[in-house]
Amino acid sequence: xxxxxxxxARDLGFLEAxxxxxxxxxxxGIFVLPSIAANQAGPASMVSFFFxxxxxxxxxxxxxxxxxxxxxxxxxxxxxxxALGPFxxxxxxxxxxxxxxxxxxxxxxxxxQYFLSGLGSYIPLLAESELGITVAAxxxxxxxxxxxxxxxxxxxxxxxxxxxxxxxLILAFLALGALSGxxxxxxxxxxxxxxxxxxxxxxxxxxxxxVIATSAEEIKNPSRNLPLAMIAAVVTPTLMYIGVMWISxxxxxxxxxxxxxxxxxxxxxxxxxGFASVIPFVSVSPGVLGAVGSIAMIVGAVLATISSANASxxxxxxxxxxxxxxQILIEWLNEVHERFRTPYRSITATGIITxxxxxxxxxxxxxxxxxxxxxxxxxxxxxxxxxxxxRAEPADYDPDFRIPSVLYPFVPILGAxxxxxxxxxxxVSFEPMxxxxxxxxGVEIALPFTISVVGIIGxxxxxxxIAWYYAYARDRAPSQSLVGxxxxxxxxxxxxxxxxxxxxxxxxxxxxxxDLLRMAAASAHAHEDDSAELIAVNVIEVPQQTSxxxxxxxxxxxxxxxxELLSAARDxxxxxxxxxxTRAIVGRxxxxxxxxxxxxxxxxxxxxxxxxxxSTREHVLGSTIDPVVGRASCxxxxxxxxxxGTPGEGDVMVLAGEGPHSPVAARRAAEFVATAGDxxxxxxxxxxxxxxxxxxxxxxxxxxxxxxxxxxxAGIEFMQYDREVVVAEDIESTILDVATDYDTICVGATRSGxxxxxxxxxxxxxxxxxxxxxxxxxxxxxxxxxSIREAIARRLST
Amino acid sequence: xxxxxxxxxVVPIASKDDARATTRxxxxxxxxxxxxxxxxxxExxxxxxxxxxxxxxxxxTEAMFDIVRTQLSGYDVDLETEILYGTxxxxxxxxxxxxxxxxxxxxxxxxxxxxxxxxxxxxALSLISESDLPVxxxxxxxxxxxx
Numbered sequence: 001x002x003x004x005x006x007x008x009a010r011d012l013g014f015l016e017a018x019x020x021x022x023x024x025x026x027x028x029g030i031f032v033l034p035s036i037a038a039n040q041a042g043p044a045s046m047v048s049f050f051f052x053x054x055x056x057x058x059x060x061x062x063x064x065x066x067x068x069x070x071x072x073x074x075x076x077x078x079x080x081x082x083a084l085g086p087f088x089x090x091x092x093x094x095x096x097x098x099x100x101x102x103x104x105x106x107x108x109x110x111x112x113q114y115f116l117s118g119l120g121s122y123i124p125l126l127a128e129s130e131l132g133i134t135v136a137a138x139x140x141x142x143x144x145x146x147x148x149x150x151x152x153x154x155x156x157x158x159x160x161x162x163x164x165x166x167x168x169l170i171l172a173f174l175a176l177g178a179l180s181g182x183x184x185x186x187x188x189x190x191x192x193x194x195x196x197x198x199x200x201x202x203x204x205x206x207x208x209x210x211v212i213a214t215s216a217e218e219i220k221n222p223s224r225n226l227p228l229a230m231i232a233a234v235v236t237p238t239l240m241y242i243g244v245m246w247i248s249x250x251x252x253x254x255x256x257x258x259x260x261x262x263x264x265x266x267x268x269x270x271x272x273x274g275f276a277s278v279i280p281f282v283s284v285s286p287g288v289l290g291a292v293g294s295i296a297m298i299v300g301a302v303l304a305t306i307s308s309a310n311a312s313x314x315x316x317x318x319x320x321x322x323x324x325x326x327q328i329l330i331e332w333l334n335e336v337h338e339r340f341r342t343p344y345r346s347i348t349a350t351g352i353i354t355x356x357x358x359x360x361x362x363x364x365x366x367x368x369x370x371x372x373x374x375x376x377x378x379x380x381x382x383x384x385x386x387x388x389x390x391r392a393e394p395a396d397y398d399p400d401f402r403i404p405s406v407l408y409p410f411v412p413i414l415g416a417x418x419x420x421x422x423x424x425x426x427x428v429s430f431e432p433m434x435x436x437x438x439x440x441x442g443v444e445i446a447l448p449f450t451i452s453v454v455g456i457i458g459x460x461x462x463x464x465x466i467a468w469y470y471a472y473a474r475d476r477a478p479s480q481s482l483v484g485x486x487x488x489x490x491x492x493x494x495x496x497x498x499x500x501x502x503x504x505x506x507x508x509x510x511x512x513x514x515d516l517l518r519m520a521a522a523s524a525h526a527h528e529d530d531s532a533e534l535i536a537v538n539v540i541e542v543p544q545q546t547s548x549x550x551x552x553x554x555x556x557x558x559x560x561x562x563x564e565l566l567s568a569a570r571d572x573x574x575x576x577x578x579x580x581x582t583r584a585i586v587g588r589x590x591x592x593x594x595x596x597x598x599x600x601x602x603x604x605x606x607x608x609x610x611x612x613x614x615s616t617r618e619h620v621l622g623s624t625i626d627p628v629v630g631r632a633s634c635x636x637x638x639x640x641x642x643x644x645g646t647p648g649e650g651d652v653m654v655l656a657g658e659g660p661h662s663p664v665a666a667r668r669a670a671e672f673v674a675t676a677g678d679x680x681x682x683x684x685x686x687x688x689x690x691x692x693x694x695x696x697x698x699x700x701x702x703x704x705x706x707x708x709x710x711x712x713x714a715g716i717e718f719m720q721y722d723r724e725v726v727v728a729e730d731i732e733s734t735i736l737d738v739a740t741d742y743d744t745i746c747v748g749a750t751r752s753g754x755x756x757x758x759x760x761x762x763x764x765x766x767x768x769x770x771x772x773x774x775x776x777x778x779x780x781x782x783x784x785x786x787s788i789r790e791a792i793a794r795r796l797s798t
Numbered sequence: 799x800x801x802x803x804x805x806x807x808v809v810p811i812a813s814k815d816d817a818r819a820t821t822r823x824x825x826x827x828x829x830x831x832x833x834x835x836x837x838x839x840x841e842x843x844x845x846x847x848x849x850x851x852x853x854x855x856x857x858x859t860e861a862m863f864d865i866v867r868t869q870l871s872g873y874d875v876d877l878e879t880e881i882l883y884g885t886x887x888x889x890x891x892x893x894x895x896x897x898x899x900x901x902x903x904x905x906x907x908x909x910x911x912x913x914x915x916x917x918x919x920x921x922a923l924s925l926i927s928e929s930d931l932p933v934x935x936x937x938x939x940x941x942x943x944x945x
Contacts, residue, residue, distance in 0.1 A: 009840065009852045009883050016845040073851035151849040159846040215847050314847050321854045336850060336858040338813040339914060341841060343850045 012218050014225040019163040020311065021212045021233025026166050027308025029205020030241055031264050031301035032110040034248040036365055039258035041198040043249040044188035046242045048198035053238030055199070055422060056206040058415030059379040060234045061403050062386045063209075064227035067216045069389065069399030071226070074322025075214035075315070076378045081326055083385035083392075086477035090469035091462055092378050093323040096210075098461045099374030100316040101350055103204055104141065104309045105357035106367040111305035112137035113364075114298050117261040130361075133261075137358045140306065145351025148313050151342040162303050167236075169300040173268055174243045176293075180271035182250020189254070193425075200426035200454075201365060203372035205241065209233045210375070211311050214318040223400025247271070264301065268293035313350050320346040327476040327559075328469075366454060373426060373458035376419045383416035392482035427455030475563070500579075501527035503605040504634075506537045506594050506624070507565055512609050514572050515641050519776075520607040521576045522675035523637070523668060527604075533579040536569035537597050538562045539590040559584075591627035598632055605635040610777075612640040612769060634781050637668060642743065642774035649676040650743030653724075655735060655767070656686040656710045661748030661779040666714035668778045669746040673719070682721040684711060685738065687731045699727045732763060739771040749779035803932055804831040808900040809866075810891045811838045812908060812921070817862040820906045821869040823936035833876040835898050836866045837891060844885040856881060888924030895931045902932040909938075 012020070037045035066079040077096050081089025112133035188195065212219070212230050219225050248257060248267045260266045269290035276286040321343060323329035337344040357367065387409070389397055403411050433450035451459075505520045507513045517534065524532035540558050566582040573580030587593040598606055608625055629636055654669045656662055666684065673680040684707045688699040697705075703725030711717045728734040739745050747764040768775040809824065811817045817836075824830065838859045840852060863879040870877050880898065884890030895903050907922050926933055 009842070009856075011842045011844055011883075011885075013845075020847055073853050148849065157845065211847065217852050218842075218848060311847060314849070318851050321851045325853075334854060336855060338815050339908075339910065341813075341850060341855060343854060 010218055010220045010222075012215065012225075013220050014229055015160070017212050017215075017219050017225055017229035018232050019160050020215065021209045021229055022167065022236060023159060023163040023304075023307045024208030024211045024311040025205065025233055025237040025308075026163070026170065026240070027107050027110075027205070027208060027304050029202065029308075030170065030237070030244055031114060031262075031297070031304060032106075032364065033202050033205055033241075033368070034245060034267075035257050035260055035263040036368075037198055037202055037245065038249050038254050038263070040190065040201060041194045042186065042189040042254055043184045043245065044190070044192075044195045045198050045202070045249075046245045047195050048202055049205075049238065049241040049245055051199050051418075051422075052203050052206050053234060053241070055203070055376075055379070055415070055418045056209065056234045056238070057231065058411055058418060059382060060209055060227075060230040061407070061411050062379075062383050062415055063213050064230050064401045065386055065399045065403050066382065066389070067213045067226050067230075068223050068401040069397045071216040071219065071222045072322070073214065073217045073318045074325070075210055075216070075319065076382050077319050078322045078326075079385045079389075080378070080381045081322075081328065081477075083388040083482050084381065085483065086326065086328055086473050087466070087469050088381055089323075089326060089477070090328055090473050091465040092381055093319060093328055094465035094468060095374040095377050095461060096319045097316055097323075097350070099207065099371045099378070100312045100319070101353040101357060102367050102374070103207060103371035104312045104316075104350070104354045105137075105362075106204060106364060106371060107305045107309040107312065108137040108141045108354065108358055109133060109364045109367065111140050111302060111309070113261040114265070114301040114305070115140075134358060134361065138355055141309065141351065141354050141358060144306065144310055144313060145347060145354070148310070148317075148347045149337075149340065149342060149344050149351075151337070151340040159307075162307055166300055166304055166307075169296060170240050170244065173264070173297065174240070174247065176275065177247030177251065177267070177271050178243075180251070180274050182247050182271075184246070184250045196422075196425050199422050200372050200376075201369055202241070203376060203422065204368040205237070206234065207371060207375040208237075208308065208311070210378075211315050214315045227401045262294075262298060262301070265294040265297040268297045309354075313347060313354070316350040317343045317346040320349075328473040366457075369426060369454040370457050370461075373423065373454055374461065376423045376426075377458070377462065380416045380419035380423070383412035383419070386412045388482050394482060427452055427458070501532040501605070502535060502601050502603045503532070503607055504535045504537060504594065504598050504601060504603045505569075505607045506539070506590070506609075506628075507569055508538060509609065510561075510565055510568060512641055513565060513568060516607060516609045516639060517569060517572045517580075518576060519637075519639060519672065520605075521573070521578045523605060523607070523671045524578060525675055526671040533581065534573060535597065535601055535603065536566055536573075536580060536582045537594060538565050538582075538584055539593045540584075540586045541590050542586060542588065590624040594624065594628050595631055598628075598634060603634050605637065606632050608636070608638050610638045610640045610768065612775075629779070632781070635664060636779050636781075638768070638777040640768050640775045640777075643772060649679045651681050651683065651741070652744045652746065653683045653685050653739070653742035654710075655745065655747040655763075656684045656707045657748065657750065657763070658706070659748050659750035661750070662710055663714035663748070664780045665746040665748035665776070665778040666710055666716055668776055669744075670714065670716040670719055672744065672746075672776075682719060683724055683742065684721055685724045685726070687726045687728060687734050687738070689729060689731065690727055700725050703727075732766065735763070735767060736770055739767060739773060742773060744774040744776065745771060746776040746778060749777065802829070803902045803934065804829050804904075805901040806833040806835065806899060807831045807902050807904040807934070808835045808837055808891065808895045808898055808931075809904050810887075810921075810925075811836050811859075811862045811866065814858070814862050814865060816906070816908055817865040818869070819908075819938050820904075820936070821866050822939045823906045824904065825870065825873055826939045827936065830873055830875055831904070833878065834866075834870065835878045835880060835900065836863055837880045837882050837894055837898075838862055839882045839884055839887045839890045841887055842883055842885050852883075886924075887919065887921045888928055891921075891925060892929045892931060895929070900931060902934050903929060904934045904936060906936050906938050 077093045080092040116132045251267045272293035273286035273290045276289045324331045324334040429450045431450045433447040436445040438444040503520045503524045652669045654666045673682040686703040688703045691699040707723045764777045840855045
């Protein structure tokens, strides 16, 4: 898809993004929570709201950086999975889904309270009762699920009208409430610990801004609009919440607030009574004026709770989709409806869970706190993800918005700690928790602290996420965690190459994979027995026209065979007793991907398989092999496997020519023979043209001297090897003849540098092409980027 | 044939099933179009959150285009594909028809009860009544068993 099309898909400007966030934030929280919060912490719960806002603001900063770097559907889940891998991805994915369903249930019960309790006093039929509230909540949740299943079109203007009228309503409430002169008797009746505990309860009202991140793919000019909308959508409601708490606790007693199901409406009714006398010209009874205010707030609350729940259900479907995209969730769930173009299965699943949560009657406070719990976990990991991505710096991550440098390590660190602190005090209280009473086993078994019900549910959901990872996601989701990259020190300058000997082995063919890995392992073993490591790479190539993620979905088969190939590689490696890492990569061009891997891994050696046939005009040995052989900055070995026998065993022969890379070929041969032990012999072969008249030494002697010199240069003079010198006029055809007497032929590149006609040189390539044996072509690192170690090694060997 | 109605047709595809039905109908005509531009409109809410992720629907669209591509592969037809975005499906198709220099808009009706059409929107009716390009409605051909 071209960039132009991408722009067309983005139709949310700042105002739309802001109102979407605001519409979710000003939900049940502002209308329902004043009662719970006042009961827990009194007027000081304003402080709880303030800190809740601060925790969210920190999260909004981190999320903005991530979302502008990767404006994709899925929000926090996507970033965490990308940065920390599928293990944490599973936890956050399931956590967010659970959080959104608990929040939806919370909003819906809030809806039920206002709808029934509010209208009940005016319409006797809808008298207030627990059952009535639950039924109203269930009906509304079912309706919302249906609306989203059928994809009934909601227009942007309607969304804006609802949100702006809500904002207007709350501003009017704040203004008139402030004019009525609220008086706070005792600011902090329950003490600061209660204030801290209340942060966890009210945090549910701050999860709404996440909706902006989950819709990041739809936002116009995301680098500007996304952070602005997100920060504004956190700051505005925070101020509103504080104001509403101030007026509520200043107008009604804590007892009255706590007893009310519709606290904000009651507060409005109370303070409006006082305005009856100041209205000019008409006489209005205080009761009527109060009723008008109350009804206005009830209508507002009904709209707000519906809009919040609706946004949550849609967000949940986005999270499901993103999880399916990463193979963490069953793709089945993300089928788009033939007719309605909605993710109907995902919507239905979210709807059913929400209905169940409403029906079990967990209590509105518990629902709110579990939703808070899940989002606090999510944001804690989001902060970690920012740090990981900044350190790992993957090539495709270049956020337009960055946390300002003066705030950088401070924001994510403080943010994560703040999330964990709120979580901790939600979950743990320092009272002994009795696990088994004394009467049962004779001794009382107790924990020194108590884990709250919310903590148990939340931890249960996390454990379920982990279990899901091991049961389902681990084998399917490509591990792409960047944590390793983030922890690793900056790539060391090429002064030394201490540490592991790393061999990169691109694998593509299940039939040749084993032999290739065996030979690579032989080479690796010869270097440092304990720490040598193979890196098996498989690249799924996608054409330029398709987006990388798009193609992967359609190519499930390719991804599957990639996984099979790499898991086979792991099995082979464990048989060979060598360390192996696998890298599954989706890329445009296999050759350049392999070169990148060599660079990233600081590899010492790359081991490629070759089919043995020449390619088109454009490439000599193949579009993948040419660039790697031409530009790899490490030892490069190209292997054409022979028709029979185990490659690298039997009679191994090195073509001892004068080319610059013959010693490398000899070293490879020696490595194979050393690993094969008694099953192999090593021969160094040199073909000489007959000596001219008057030469001091014979052709035979010259050849033998050359072989010994080569063995010395290769550092294999201590090994047992046979010297064979053949004297013939036509060197090339003689080599081809003699080569068939051996099982494996090793030949060094005769030329270096990216050349067009022959990558390895014409003799090696002719041998590779025409000799029906295992042929190993080898060369050292490209001269231009030769490592200093290599240079020193050469100096020492001369 | 260069001036015919079937010179270059825009073919709106609504779903994977519709992709099968429409392509089948296209090739069972006496005169198969020279160029088929298969399009699918990803409906935008224009300011509210969409009913489904854009990327999710883009993937589904590619699957539809794949079906069209496969079914047309045996015929002498040039196929182009285009994902469109708009708040009004019929309007977006007609506009794209002009932009893409189409000789006609060709589609197969999808049926469905009045209730379904009310919910999903009756794009067929809007296309016929609002288009200022020729509109050809092809009958839905029955599926051949051995496909």
